[in-house]
Amino acid sequence: xxxREAGQFKSSYATDQAIxxxxxxxxxxxxxxxxxxxxxxxxxxxxxxxxIAIPFLILTLATIGLNVLTGYAxxxxxxxxxxxxxxxxxxxxxxxxxxxxxxxLLILLSGVFSAGVGLVFGLPSLRIxxxxxxxxxxxxxxxxxxxxxxxxxxxxxxxxxxIDSPERSLAGGLVLTGPNADSVTRYLVxxxxxxxxxxxxxxxxxxRIGRSWMMIRDMDIAAELMGVRPLVAKLxxxxxxxxxxxxxxxxxxxxxxxxxxxxAFSITLSFQILFMVIIGGLGSLIGCYxxxxxxxxxxxxxxxxxxxxxxxxxxENIVHLTSMIVGVLIILFLILEPHGLARLWQLGKExxxxxxxxxx
Amino acid sequence: xxxxxxxxxxLDIENVSLSFGGVKAITDISFDIRKGEVRAIxxxxxxxxxSMLNVINGVYRPQKGTITFKGRVRRNIQPYxxxxxxxxxxxQNVALFKGMSTLDNIMSGRSLRMHxxxxxxxxxxxxxxxxxxxxxxxxxxxxxxLEIQHxxxxxxxxxxxxxxxxxxxxxxxxxxxxxxxxxxxxxGMNLEEKEDMSRFILDVNHEFGTTIALIEHDxxxxxxxxxxxxxxxxxxxxxDGTPSEVKSDRAVIDxxxxxxxxEAR
Numbered sequence: 077x078x079x080r081e082a083g084q085f086k087s088s089y090a091t092d093q094a095i096x097x098x099x100x101x102x103x104x105x106x107x108x109x110x111x112x113x114x115x116x117x118x119x120x121x122x123x124x125x126x127x128i129a130i131p132f133l134i135l136t137l138a139t140i141g142l143n144v145l146t147g148y149a150x151x152x153x154x155x156x157x158x159x160x161x162x163x164x165x166x167x168x169x170x171x172x173x174x175x176x177x178x179x180x181l182l183i184l185l186s187g188v189f190s191a192g193v194g195l196v197f198g199l200p201s202l203r204i205x206x207x208x209x210x211x212x213x214x215x216x217x218x219x220x221x222x223x224x225x226x227x228x229x230x231x232x233x234x235x236x237x238x239i240d241s242p243e244r245s246l247a248g249g250l251v252l253t254g255p256n257a258d259s260v261t262r263y264l265v266x267x268x269x270x271x272x273x274x275x276x277x278x279x280x281x282x283x284r285i286g287r288s289w290m291m292i293r294d295m296d297i298a299a300e301l302m303g304v305r306p307l308v309a310k311l312x313x314x315x316x317x318x319x320x321x322x323x324x325x326x327x328x329x330x331x332x333x334x335x336x337x338x339x340a341f342s343i344t345l346s347f348q349i350l351f352m353v354i355i356g357g358l359g360s361l362i363g364c365y366x367x368x369x370x371x372x373x374x375x376x377x378x379x380x381x382x383x384x385x386x387x388x389x390x391x392e393n394i395v396h397l398t399s400m401i402v403g404v405l406i407i408l409f410l411i412l413e414p415h416g417l418a419r420l421w422q423l424g425k426e427x428x429x430x431x432x433x434x435x436x
Numbered sequence: 437x438x439x440x441x442x443x444x445x446x447l448d449i450e451n452v453s454l455s456f457g458g459v460k461a462i463t464d465i466s467f468d469i470r471k472g473e474v475r476a477i478x479x480x481x482x483x484x485x486x487s488m489l490n491v492i493n494g495v496y497r498p499q500k501g502t503i504t505f506k507g508r509v510r511r512n513i514q515p516y517x518x519x520x521x522x523x524x525x526x527x528q529n530v531a532l533f534k535g536m537s538t539l540d541n542i543m544s545g546r547s548l549r550m551h552x553x554x555x556x557x558x559x560x561x562x563x564x565x566x567x568x569x570x571x572x573x574x575x576x577x578x579x580x581x582l583e584i585q586h587x588x589x590x591x592x593x594x595x596x597x598x599x600x601x602x603x604x605x606x607x608x609x610x611x612x613x614x615x616x617x618x619x620x621x622x623x624g625m626n627l628e629e630k631e632d633m634s635r636f637i638l639d640v641n642h643e644f645g646t647t648i649a650l651i652e653h654d655x656x657x658x659x660x661x662x663x664x665x666x667x668x669x670x671x672x673x674x675x676d677g678t679p680s681e682v683k684s685d686r687a688v689i690d691x692x693x694x695x696x697x698x699e700a701r
Binding site for chain 2: 093280284287290294297299300304305
């Protein structure tokens, strides 16, 4: 009833190819943008920003990175944590070597190192597929983790073996990173980077390059017969994916954790991101947001919601209970809708289109 | 259906042999495809027809023989190079990109003709957007031609089989090929769908001047559509000529109906 495209005619291919061709979608999108950029910084407290919003956005970006590789190009990977780590360590090395350079610039640059590493570990994908490729990316994960622990040069021979985010500020004196950085500032920087990168990825996906990834994913032999070179398509997917993960990893340290040990970029993180991709929906950008929200925000919500409605079972028990509930929900969701939350969203929109009638 | 013999040779296959280990798929086959004709390749199951197409567009590499396309002898080319040189094809069992819409599937056929680099694609304004729209226009022409406007935005996995075949033809046409290889374009279709598909194939041939090589089991279709027919059996060529010549050829009748053994009578 409220979500009808009736009467919305397109008279040019440009308007038909817009990201949000429907007026209702555009309204919804700009409302969300306004909430994210204006309402949240004004209303949210430091806990919401630090513990929920910032990590949620950063993990969403990492999920987008993995989704480019797994959801769009069809190459399974378990090396996400490692690639994020490369971005983080590259950014740390860069900012300690060039303290005067703008930190945002360095974060964006550190993704390039991650892309390079991703390219190298993407090479096996030219010969092997599916689960066997998972094994090689797993090797990347463990190798990179080993590097973060053993190569002292990477953490400037710190005694602790950890990397800290030093204080960096803009030319105007606005502190961006480090212990004195304001939550709202960090939130806005993260939000801006994630929003812009989502748009750029969307542009890639709806153009020739994105189509070549999906061609390789859906039917590689047909793709090749239509002029797509598997080498170029697969490696570009690896590079773009690792770049995004690298930027996410750098932001993870500099805008969220502040200080990390190598174990932060372990296989656990890789699995977490992979679950976000699967729960959210393979091959969907909005699904990345849903997936990250489900895996990251839901447990925090449950942890706080249970005591709020009067069920008080002690702090340790709450943690266990939330993992159990989340686990059950994951299984339920995968049974009900194997294609993820993005598909549920899609179905919901189709239902809404004809509501209150059951079909059009 | 003009005099095909007078036209120049587009693709010349000479003494091609292909085997997989001990299995001989193709043995010493020679034939040519002339510019602008509809050339049918027929034969019983397992005769090597699809292998022949795979040799033509570079999926398989023949052990022996030469293939000359547009006057140039090719050696061990990759499938994407064949695509670049102007060869498109459809598949026996539909090989569409299942996760993409009809529109995207056909747009993917334009990949080779789109040249804006990574960074233009990233920002998707100016030249990259103009390119996308220019190709969309071309794709819409194909959609109109094949009468599939109503399924433009539908994911191809949801389409019925006959329409999938049509979308696949559209995807091949989007490449604007000089040589179009059709592997059983009418397999599993009902009469009406076959008539539609035949009409599209003839229209492609007449309007765009595309040279077509097709594999088909429906003899009625083959006889009506094709200018010349080559018949394969057990990986060998047993006949080559116009439909009427082939129809009355002794070896062809034997291959399709079985050989009547003299001594048994």
